[in-house]
Amino acid sequence: MKKLLPILLVILMLGIFTGYANGSEYDLTLFTVWKTNPNFDQWLSGVESATGLKINAIAEPTDTDTRQQKVVTILSSGDSSIDILHINDEMGTSVKNTGWLVPLNDTVLTDDIIGYFPQGYMADMLTSKDGGIIGVPSYVGYLAFWIDQVKLDKYGFKSIDAKEDFVAFAKAATEGGNYGYGGSWEKTYIHNELGIFVNLFGGDYLDWTNPANKEAIQFMYDMVNTWKVTPVDVLADKYEQMNQKFIDGKYAMLFMWGTGGAFRDAGRYGEDQIHLAPIPQFATKSIFTDSWSFVLNSASKNKEAAIKFLQYVASKEGMVSGWDNVLAYPARSDAAQLLPDSDVKDMYSLYQRTCIVRGRPMLPQTMEFLTDMGTIFQLCMQDKITVDEFCVRAQQYVERYK
8 A cells, every 4th residue: 555655646646737727727728839938928917817817828849740740639639628729830731621620700700800811811721621710810920022222222223123123133133152032942941932933923832734833933943044043052041041141142132931030130130231122013912921820629628718818819909919929910900000110010011901911832741742842843943854844743742632
């Protein structure tokens, strides 16, 4: 019996702890990547104050694969211990048609507010095949257009407004070992820019029989091989390498996520340095946004409290609180207008008003699709397969992974 006492004590303590975490002490449990943000507790306190809820927050794993496996395990097993999960676009694509999440059309994302969210993104990333909207975006983060003003001035350009300006500036700024356009074209990263150019040409990333798709890939091929305004070594670069080269003056313009933290830290951010710029007009003005979204577990036993939480984070007040505490730029356009004036607010508002805002095109087997597409893209840029061959193989991957 003495040997059993320590074991029984551990079991008792675990039971007490579990009861404390998931019982009446809390109204709901939130599983979120924001938990590691230094200002998270301040944000959570504001949510609790506004809603009257007591929330148990658990940090999601920081490793991408581990996090995705954990989320899928929770949802697929009917685990009711987690009520609200915070998921990225890749996870959303994997689970939005499974029935594991509660549609929010009638309770949270109602007709009176849904129009304030980016419509293309909501349709692409958060709407199931049955029309259910399964998540509240916690922010928008644009794959924005960035220009080095030093180079604009040097080569006599006032702005880059159209495709013709883009090409002319890229050619002018390519000299002395520097290039007009830089990218992050490593095989698992190129998905972002390839998608941007497909959209700018008015194409459809999931239909490579579309002639506009061929125009886009031909344009990127020409940047590397015909005009030579983009170096072939971008095929090895992820964002860290691309950003440093931009800071060092190697590139004149590029597409990059976020609000320029790396450029600010390097002392290269500003109206006379590296700054955000309007999206140039090709066939369209198109831009990607990404997000992490709050979703409601179908197995939750605390749905009333969970919906109250979601209604708050989807509100104007909740969106502004996200910016104030964790720098999550509001996904609601009317909430964004409440932020203090800044260059970021001005440009993001311009994007919201003038661009087609889309989510990144993904298929259920997301990483396999991205990797295969990246592999054939690199072969095309290296002249190992033709543009036509790329399009044929790309369509085969779409059919394989959809």
